[in-house]
Amino acid sequence: DGGITQSPKYLFRKEGQNVTLSCEQNLNHDAMYWYRQDPGQGLRLIYYSQIVNDFQKGDIAEGYSVSREKKESFPLTVTSAQKNPTAFYLCASSIRGDQPQHFGDGTRLSIL
Amino acid sequence: QKEVEQDPGPLSVPEGAIVSLNCTYSNSAFQYFMWYRQYSRKGPELLMYTYSSGNKEDGRFTAQVDKSSKYISLFIRDSQPSDSATYLCAMSGDNYGQNFVFGPGTRLSVLP
Numbered sequence: 776d777g778g779i780t781q782s783p784k785y786l787f788r789k790e791g792q793n794v795t796l797s798c799e800q801n802l803n804h805d806a807m808y809w810y811r812q813d814p815g816q817g818l819r820l821i822y823y824s825q826i827v828n829d830f831q832k833g834d835i836a837e838g839y840s841v842s843r844e845k846k847e848s849f850p851l852t853v854t855s856a857q858k859n860p861t862a863f864y865l866c867a868s869s870i871r872g873d874q875p876q877h878f879g880d881g882t883r884l885s886i887l
Numbered sequence: 888q889k890e891v892e893q894d895p896g897p898l899s900v901p902e903g904a905i906v907s908l909n910c911t912y913s914n915s916a917f918q919y920f921m922w923y924r925q926y927s928r929k930g931p932e933l934l935m936y937t938y939s940s941g942n943k944e945d946g947r948f949t950a951q952v953d954k955s956s957k958y959i960s961l962f963i964r965d966s967q968p969s970d971s972a973t974y975l976c977a978m979s980g981d982n983y984g985q986n987f988v989f990g991p992g993t994r995l996s997v998l999p
Binding site for chain 1: 928929933936977979986987991
């Protein structure tokens with residue numbers, strides 16, 4: 776089955792710790808995205824990548840970092856600089872930037 | 888003015904009702920229009936996808952785009968309790984991920 780896999784489903788971070796959220800897709804899509812969703816809120820774009828080895832900051836990139844070394848993978852690191860990391864994180868991909876995005880089932884990050 | 892505005896909700900309707908969900912936008916460059924459905928604790932799933940103005944029907948769902956008024960709608964006929972979810976409109980206009988915009992979402996409850 777083609778799709779997007781996010782792991783883990785739940786993640787807990789200690790103060791001062793960096794954590795990495797995994798996103799893998801087997802849809803052969805060029806573009807990949809990371810969003811943050813807070814309770815009752817819409818989607819806010821963190822980073823996006825149109826092609827391997829290239830990525831751009833979204834609206835709320837501070838405290839986050841990404842890499843795109845392979846077409847299938849777009850991991851997101853939440854660094855200790857992100858002071859309010861508790862949220863639902865969604866990864867998406869699309870054939871190209873203007874086409875519909877397909878989402879994974881998210882990772883819920885909480886602070887210990 | 889926000890780039891995309893959506894009826895804030897929440898919206899509660901009885902089972903079997905016709906539901907109308909609406910978005911307005913300001914960027915005349917948008918050409919692709921989408922509706923997503925998001926169940927609680929899940930990623931959004933693509934429901935409808937249309938290009939430019941016009942109507943598109945898929946089962947109980949009809950998407951309508953009026954580019955002259957910068958207005959899009961999603962109609963749900965014979966609504967079911969399983970339609971209870973948050974509905975997000977989305978639109979895009981070029982090949983760059985930064986110009987893919989989501990509305991904030993409308994929460995719908997269909998009561999048995």
